Amino acid sequence: MHITSYFAKDLFRGKTVFITGGSSGINLGIARNFAALGANLSIVGRSQEKLAAATxxxxxxxxxxxxxxxxxxxxxxxxxxxxxxxxxxxxVHTLICGAAGNFPCPAADLSPNGFKSVIDIDLLGSFHACRAGFAQLRETQGNIIFISAGMAFMPYAFQAHVGAAKAGIDNLMRNLALEWGPFGIRCNSIVPGPIEGTEGVRRLVPEGSGDLLRKAIPLGRFGTPDDIGQLSVFLASPLASYITGTVIVADGGQNLPGSGAWTQLIATEIAKASR
Structure with missing residues (x-):
């Protein structure tokens, strides 16, 4: 399914999309979908090699x-x-706050620096992007899309740092939707499920365990970067012009049965590592 089969190829012609963490994974998938519809793209990352490849x-x-x-x-x-x-x-017409950090760690073993690092990248980094981009977004009456996670609203073992960061992002999103709505700026969050081929899945899903986790997802599959990219395009389009302050979950139903399957997998891996 190609996005140009459903959206006009020039939908974002002349509009600029700024994406933090845009050189890989979900965020690069978002960039590809905007690119296919004519957007100008500005991507931010820390790795020159990844930035060059993405560009x-x-x-x-x-x-x-x-x-x-x-x-x-x-x-x-x-x-x-x-x-x-x-x-x-x-x-900038659309700001994607996608830069994130994650690693599984029991809270009892989590260092203050480890906790702070995820908070700083995810939450503080999102605020930085929004605050620095506010004047441009006010000029374009643009929109902000935050990349959140299921940890924001459901406890996941070994993810206390991530849950705190993502819950903060969703609350920040709602506050900005309230305060910046009068300027014509819309703000929403997307909650992806496990996305195939991303660094997040490589880090968080133990090797060889993918099939077991897929069985716990009602739709029976991991998502793709295009699944999130297509939703982002919709949220940034005129079709979503009355949607703001909303968290949209795109996870194949992963969170419906709870976090038990993921917790079991990670607990097994951490137990192996500690032997």
Whole structure:
């Protein structure tokens, strides 16, 4: 299923999409879908190698792309990236707050620095992007999409740091939707399930355990980056012009039966590692 079969190829022509963590995984999938519909793209990441590969891929689709090597925890660096984006591509119409960190760890073993690192990348990084991008989003009456997670509303063992960060992101999203709605800015969160071929699945799903976890997902499969990219395109489009302050779950029903299957898998792996 190609997105241009359902959306006009020029839907985002002349509009700029700024994506933190945009050089890989879910966020690169989001970038590809916007690129297919004519958007200009500005991507932020920490790895020059990944940024170069992502830029080449997006340019091959036909997109105008600028890439920035920056850490979302560094507000001046992110502010500079947004200013350069405005100069090169025009003001931002859609901001994707996608940069994230994660690793499984029992709370009793989680260091303060480990906890702080995830909070800083996920939550503080999202605020930095929103605050630095506010003036441009007000100019375009644009929208913000936050990439959240099921840990925001359901406890997952060994994910206390991630749950705190993502719950904070969803609350930030609602507050900004309330405060910035009068400027015409819409804010929403997407909660992906396990997405095939991403760093998150490689880190969090033990090797050889994918089939067991798929059986716990009502739709019986992992998602794809395009599943999240297509939803992002919809939320940024005029079709979603009255949707704001909302958390949209796109996980194949993964969270419906709870987090027990995932917890069992990770607990087994942590037990093996501690022997």
């Amino acid at each position: 080449a891929e997006l340019k091959a689709i036909g997109a105008h792309v600028v890439a920035h090597s920056a850490d979302v925890r560094d507000y001046p660096a992110l502010e500079k990236a947004l200013q350069e984006t405005n100069t090169a591509l025009g003001p």
